[in-house]
Amino acid sequence: MKTPILLALMVAAALATTACSKSGTAKAAKANTDHKPAPVLVLPDEQGNTIRLADFKGKVVVLNFWATWCGPCKFEIPWLIEFQRQYKDQGFSVIGVSMDEGGWPAVRPFLEEAKTNYPILLGTDETAAAFGGIEVLPTTFIIDRQGRITSTHMGLTGKDDFENAIKAAL
Amino acid sequence: MTSRTPSRPLCNAALAIALLLTGSHAWGQAGGVGVVSALPPPALTVKRGEELQLPLSLVIRGGYHVNSNKPAEDYLIPTALTWNTGPLSLRGVAYPKAETVKYEFSAQPLSVYSGMITLTSRFAAPADAPRGPFALSGKLRYQACTDKLCLPPKTLEVSVPLTIQ
Numbered sequence: 052m053k054t055p056i057l058l059a060l061m062v063a064a065a066l067a068t069t070a071c072s073k074s075g076t077a078k079a080a081k082a083n084t085d086h087k088p089a090p091v092l093v094l095p096d097e098q099g100n101t102i103r104l105a106d107f108k109g110k111v112v113v114l115n116f117w118a119t120w121c122g123p124c125k126f127e128i129p130w131l132i133e134f135q136r137q138y139k140d141q142g143f144s145v146i147g148v149s150m151d152e153g154g155w156p157a158v159r160p161f162l163e164e165a166k167t168n169y170p171i172l173l174g175t176d177e178t179a180a181a182f183g184g185i186e187v188l189p190t191t192f193i194i195d196r197q198g199r200i201t202s203t204h205m206g207l208t209g210k211d212d213f214e215n216a217i218k219a220a221l
Numbered sequence: 222m223t224s225r226t227p228s229r230p231l232c233n234a235a236l237a238i239a240l241l242l243t244g245s246h247a248w249g250q251a252g253g254v255g256v257v258s259a260l261p262p263p264a265l266t267v268k269r270g271e272e273l274q275l276p277l278s279l280v281i282r283g284g285y286h287v288n289s290n291k292p293a294e295d296y297l298i299p300t301a302l303t304w305n306t307g308p309l310s311l312r313g314v315a316y317p318k319a320e321t322v323k324y325e326f327s328a329q330p331l332s333v334y335s336g337m338i339t340l341t342s343r344f345a346a347p348a349d350a351p352r353g354p355f356a357l358s359g360k361l362r363y364q365a366c367t368d369k370l371c372l373p374p375k376t377l378e379v380s381v382p383l384t385i386q
Contacts (some may be wrong), residue, residue: 120298120364121371126326150373161296187370206370207326 086199089114089192090181094148094172097155097162102172104146105198111138111220112194113145113213116174116185119161120151123207124189128165130210134217135169141221142196145169148178150188195220255375256282256365265383270348272312275381277302278339279361285372286333287363289319293332298364298374302340305358308350308385312343324368350385357381 092104092114104112115131117124131145149171151157162171179185182192191204193216202216260278267273281287288297302314317339319332344357361377 118371118373119296120374122294122297122324122326122331122366123368123370125296152374187372189370206367 086195086201089194089198089200092148092172092178092181094174094178096170096172097159102146102170104194107144107146107194108198109196110142110144111196111217112143112192113217114148114192114194115145116148116150116179116182116188116190118150118188119153119157121188125161125165126207127189127191127213128167130213132166132168134214138217138221143217143221147171148174150174150179150185193217193220255377256285256372257287257361257363257375257377258282259361259377259379262381265381266386267309267344267346267383268386269346269350269352271346273309273344273346273383275342275344275357275383276339277342277359277361277379277381278337279377280337281335281365284367285365286320286322286331286335286367287365289332289334290316291319291332293321293329294327297331298362300334300361300363302342302359302361304342304344304360306344307355307357309344309346309357312345315341315343326368346385352385354382354384357383 089104089112094102096102104114113131113134115124115127117128119125128147131147134143135145147167147169149158151173154173158171158173174185182190187205189204189206189208191208191213192200193202193204195201201220204212204216258280260280262276262278265273265275287300290299290301292299300316302316304311304314317334319334321330322333322335323330340361342359357380359379359381361379362374363377364374365372
């Protein structure tokens with residue numbers, strides 16, 4: 052007798068959560084981060100070179116965590132290519148960190164197709180942990196010339212929002 | 222025509238109840254609570270030499286979707302259910318009909334599941350299968366997104382108790 056009641060309760064509760072579509076938990080979010088220093092980031096690029104975030108000090112950096120299986124991430128990448136082209140001469144760089152478990156064999160074909168013009172690095176669980184867990188993709192940090200995080204964008208961000216944050220940091 | 226969404230407190234309460242109840246069973250998510258929860262099936266028995274149909278009902282959290290078993294794009298991770306069948310043999314897994322949904326981030330409509338879905342697995346019990354209780358263990362691999370963001374791929378582990386007669 053107890054089991055059918057329990058099951059019915061579970062189904063009802065589960066369906067109620069399903070009905071709560073787009074009520075908040077699933078939305079993209081932007082968080083201010085109090086200009087905290089960006090964590091240390093040292094990762095390899097496709098050629099095996101070691102890239103350090105610290106080497107970009109003095110530049111405004113858009114640090115974008117993404118993956119090839121993430122549709123919203125791929126939607127943003129043409130914007131990032133455009134920002135890199137438009138602002139690189141003003142002391143600016145995009146850095147992409149792929150969180151693909153499949154490594155370079157998974158990432159390389161996409162990079163060739165997308166023709167990215169900024170460094171792409173391969174992230175690890177440790178990288179994600181250092182940056183607060185990276186629970187959703189895309190997650191993008193805007194980092195100022197002093198190496199401080201000025202804003203964090205979780206989920207698909209409007210192109211104008213990105214560009215305004217970049218211009219403010221420049 | 223407008224549709225109403227339940228209030229935020231109601232949604233939070235419903236989610237809490239759902240998580241509490243699903244957490245009270247052996248149906249859990251490897252590595253913490255995920256977007257997909259499995260509902261426990263009824264007690265199952267199968268006779269030696271016969272077939273068994275196992276419906277596995279899954280609830281996908283509101284606002285999220287998972288890719289179908291046959292995603293529209295090569296880069297997407299399909300939903301896939303695999304079983305450690307023990308003495309049984311797997312005859313096949315029937316996936317539900319997918320929804321076709323166009324999202325802002327994709328040029329083409331995607332093939333996805335959302336809400337509540339049921340995957341039906343068919344097993345055969347050999348004539349010489351050992352009689353008695355045992356547990357079928359399965360792994361559901363999925364990757365969830367909303368219209369704005371994605372979560373890392375996850376594996377939901379399920380365990381289904383059944384008896385061979």
